[in-house]
Amino acid sequence: MSKIWYPYAQMKNLDVQYKILKAKGTCLYLDNGEKLIDAISSWWCVIHGYNHPEITRSAKQQLDKMAHVMLGGLTHNPACSLAAKLVEITPYKLKHVFFADSGSVGVEVALKMAVQYWHNMNQPQKHKFLAFKKAYHGDTCGVMSISDPDDGMHTLFKDIIAENYFLDAPEHGYTAKEKYLVTDLEKLDDFLRNHHYELAAFIVEPLMQAAGGFNFYSAEYLKEAGKLCDKYNVLLIFDEVATGFGRTGTLFAADQTKTSPDIMILGKGLSAGYTGISATLASTEIFESFYGPDESNAFMHGPTFMGNPLACAIALKSIEIFERDQYLAKISKIESVLKKELFKISSAKIKNIRVLGATGVIEVKEKSSLAGIQEFAVKNGIWLRPFGNYVYTMPPYIIEAKELKMITETLSKFFKRL
Numbered sequence: 001m002s003k004i005w006y007p008y009a010q011m012k013n014l015d016v017q018y019k020i021l022k023a024k025g026t027c028l029y030l031d032n033g034e035k036l037i038d039a040i041s042s043w044w045c046v047i048h049g050y051n052h053p054e055i056t057r058s059a060k061q062q063l064d065k066m067a068h069v070m071l072g073g074l075t076h077n078p079a080c081s082l083a084a085k086l087v088e089i090t091p092y093k094l095k096h097v098f099f100a101d102s103g104s105v106g107v108e109v110a111l112k113m114a115v116q117y118w119h120n121m122n123q124p125q126k127h128k129f130l131a132f133k134k135a136y137h138g139d140t141c142g143v144m145s146i147s148d149p150d151d152g153m154h155t156l157f158k159d160i161i162a163e164n165y166f167l168d169a170p171e172h173g174y175t176a177k178e179k180y181l182v183t184d185l186e187k188l189d190d191f192l193r194n195h196h197y198e199l200a201a202f203i204v205e206p207l208m209q210a211a212g213g214f215n216f217y218s219a220e221y222l223k224e225a226g227k228l229c230d231k232y233n234v235l236l237i238f239d240e241v242a243t244g245f246g247r248t249g250t251l252f253a254a255d256q257t258k259t260s261p262d263i264m265i266l267g268k269g270l271s272a273g274y275t276g277i278s279a280t281l282a283s284t285e286i287f288e289s290f291y292g293p294d295e296s297n298a299f300m301h302g303p304t305f306m307g308n309p310l311a312c313a314i315a316l317k318s319i320e321i322f323e324r325d326q327y328l329a330k331i332s333k334i335e336s337v338l339k340k341e342l343f344k345i346s347s348a349k350i351k352n353i354r355v356l357g358a359t360g361v362i363e364v365k366e367k368s369s370l371a372g373i374q375e376f377a378v379k380n381g382i383w384l385r386p387f388g389n390y391v392y393t394m395p396p397y398i399i400e401a402k403e404l405k406m407i408t409e410t411l412s413k414f415f416k417r418l
């Protein structure tokens, strides 16, 4: 029996056959001497590939100074500099940074901030959230209450999690036609009109719902949604844990929406996969509402590892390289190759193929069509982890065109066999 309890897995028959000894660039090196190109960046976070020499050097330099110091009553340069950098590069309303150690906790922090903000504003009845169906915001109890209510993952816990509201997510893609946009926005408008008095915030994964089914939707929708939230006095929260740091083609998905959320969460790519860290950014209006004569208005939250200096030093170096080496151009090249190569694949089993930024997705009609795809990819030197009806690639941005083609050709060969 396994000593490790693995994620999202029935342990009874689980046979984890791939042991990784080291990783470098886009490649994972197995204990049997083989290597695999990681087509999914270890759950989308390893944006510079593994063991990037400059990031590794920064991490070592930081280790020589201090691995960790708490932020309770103390501060340090790595956290100060990272907070300043994040404020500089994120949308205009976001001016204050609360650090935590994972995406899920970052979203928990956002929810608590939003509820307490309305409490501070003497509107404590505004404590519910509106989220999209198919949303995924993490696995802890608070965020389960805003993740898809219908999928199998969380239904078991429905009696212990808060009851929130869900809206059908826009389903007509990144370039949705005007008429769909209008109907989708009408649905949102109706909902907000009827429920704004009890809503703290509308929370979305902007442009791309990731783990809930890779649903892409339009920037125009979010721009108009931002206006509706203003009109009805509801906070707008962007969970950019998956979309942040280039995944949808811009540094943040928010950059395409010409709107600024009131709260935004960053995770995954923030530390380039080196360590756990997340950042919850808030507007000055929210931050200032917590000012008061005593502790009663203070934000009572503080993860042990918040602002961990090692994580902050790594994140700073990662952002520096992203800007210096023109990653957006690299991502745009990845997008063109994915479009050219994936759109060629055709099979009666496929329902839809879509590409946005450095994300390519093949959705099949029946989940069973993907049986055996992981083993097939491994034989072809590629690491993939399909789920449900989706097989996707979200490669590290340093990937070479020929490696990317190995990924798309493997997918193509798999569907030809069927």
Ligand SMILES: *Cc1c(COP(=O)(O)O)cnc(C)c1O
Pocket: 102, 103, 104, 105, 107, 136, 137, 138, 139, 205, 210, 211, 239, 240, 241, 242, 243, 267, 268
């Ligand atoms: C992965 C993810 C999370 C959760 O992050 P963890 O670091 O796994 O806790 C939250 N929101 C979105 C959109 C994600 O993709």
